[in-house]
Amino acid sequence: MDTVYLNGQYLPADQAKVSVFDRGFLFGDSVYEVIPFYQGIGFRLAEHLQRLEHSLRALRIEMNQDWTPILTRLVELNGGGNVSVYLQVTRGSAGKRVHVIEPDIVPTVFACCQSIRDIYQEGIDKVVGIKVIVTADLRWHRCDIKSTCLLPNILVLQQAKESGAQEAILQRDGALTEGASCNFFIVEQGVIYTPPIGTEILSGTTRALILELADQHGIPRQEAEIDYQRLIHADEVWISSSTRAIVPVLQVDDYVVGDGQKGPLWQRMFEIFTRYQHQLMTGE
Template structure:
């Protein structure tokens, strides 16, 4: 997608530049959101914007903005339809490298688009289960803030790739928190479990949708602490994110999950979830 939004302008991507003294570049002093737009309409836009405001307040960035109009126009300029919008807000540039926060800075606002994959078209039988590793959660203790400071996440994802895995689930003080770029679920005797939201877990919008769909379709679910032993002994394990939907996990470290195949409850939830997504994407 060629058109981006930057500080009040819609411009070609190759013309978008920010100062080398922008605090987002120097200090990761910035937050972000990834928002799906289906048929040009923001999906769960209010929830995404509430999370954005939560992150901005935590960083003490005061910004009044018409997000709906700005992002909707960006999607329209990029052809409309089904697109994912990446939105980033930094504290701005002081014109020099200085640690102290200047509350008078003008925040930098940037957004761009990319297509959304319609997983409904693939079908459950075409989805391959993935391998994950479990590793230490070395991030800071405010993971509820959707910060661009993602170096720990990047490093553990690289660790996973070097071990032939596609994702890493993080562990802190004996409890599993979330994935490097996802939330996760386990299934025990037909009941769906996921860790409760707190400052060490990001409140994922896809996670919330899965829990809502479970409630609507009579699938029992609970939020509960999950440790390593419980994870590797689970009947099923899933990960979820806004760009990957729901993906089954078939191996954790050297342990096979269940019988090593995509689980029956995952298959049911995949059909429910993708049917819901397909309706949004096509209106059918």
């Protein structure tokens, strides 16, 4: 995955250079997407690009770009197959450090690729359940913007690591919002629950797919506010992201989830989800 895209050029990663005055570097004035490509075709590409446009509009970064051929070509140059594309757009460089947004700045566009695991081939037995902590949500109130300003996320993930956990679920005003790098779900009496989308929660594409697959297979689900007590007393807890798919949570802080094993509804959803992913990755 040595070829990257930068401002209209495909070039080796070690040759890609960005100005030290780029506002993405100086201020985190930028947005991003991570888009899976299966068999060289963007998965839910329209949804990812729609979310990118939402983020760009929120930051008032004007772009008129046909992303599909750019990203498809990048995937081809990196060998095709099954990869994820990281796409970042910054406001660009004004040639100096200044807080006020200068007019006529040209945005910086960067993209690179990473390989995707086929979790279908690994199977349920290979999936390791995780521990999460619950901590304060210190982020700003526009989490619907997929911004590169991820310092609060990084700090709580480090806090989780130091606590022997692999993820952190964030809490604001008594309500749980999402994970530091994921959405989350609980199961109560056979019903899947997840917090509703709003400005304080990112609309995850994997989250949306899980809800769609649940509907298609007759699994009841609801979007509802979840607090700490519901979380620790849930029958099952899961997290989801585009790079990790669906992962069972076996412990929250010092509390064991359910019986401490991967739950039956998670196993069913994992099979449904990975079968769907495998069809995309192999065409079978």
